[in-house]
Amino acid sequence: GAVVSQHPSRVICKSGTSVKIECRSLDFQATTMFWYRQFPKQSLMLMATSNEGSKATYEQGVEKDKFLINHASLTLSTLTVTSAHPEDSSFYICSASNQFNEQYFGPGTRLTVT
């Protein structure tokens, strides 16, 4: 399967600061990448679809000004959590889809906001 990396794997930040998470597709060009949020023992909740060279498409209820997504190249998408608050603490996972619409996930980033 395809390889997707995500960095950092774990981050602790103070309330009010911003955190940037990088997602890279290492062995194929991904025109579309996805950002999910997952709470403990729950399913994946799609936050937004990241399209290379265009604006991200956000799911209902996800604040685009708070979760900034940039898909600068065919192999890199970034998610910036701006002015983070404790309720933003979660597991954030990105994925890249191939030509068959199969999704390959990064290892995830565990964000803790204190």
Add this chain to the structure above:
Amino acid sequence: GQQVMQIPQYQHVQEGEDFTTYCNSSTTLSNIQWYKQRPGGHPVFLIQLVKSGEVKKQKRLTFQFGEAKKNSSLHITATQTTDVGTYFCAGPTGTASKLTFGTGTRLQVTL
């Protein structure tokens, strides 16, 4: 909106027993995908089914797509401790590449 439910939510089996998780969509799906997430890990793509009534096997895992393309199942024969994890089904939503993930079934296997 589209909902994808899975049952059971959790199952605990002894090694060697069989296990089945069922996936039901509120809408007809063009395809169904299955993913496995180990504890502390990320989802890993297992398989995609496209045809009505399709059955695919991967070693001890058997995947089935319902005739009406609204449900699917994953059956594991003779579970092993390496099968531990949460199994998610997922179906396309809206645009072809977006997926709605099922609620997941967490499998625990003990010796």
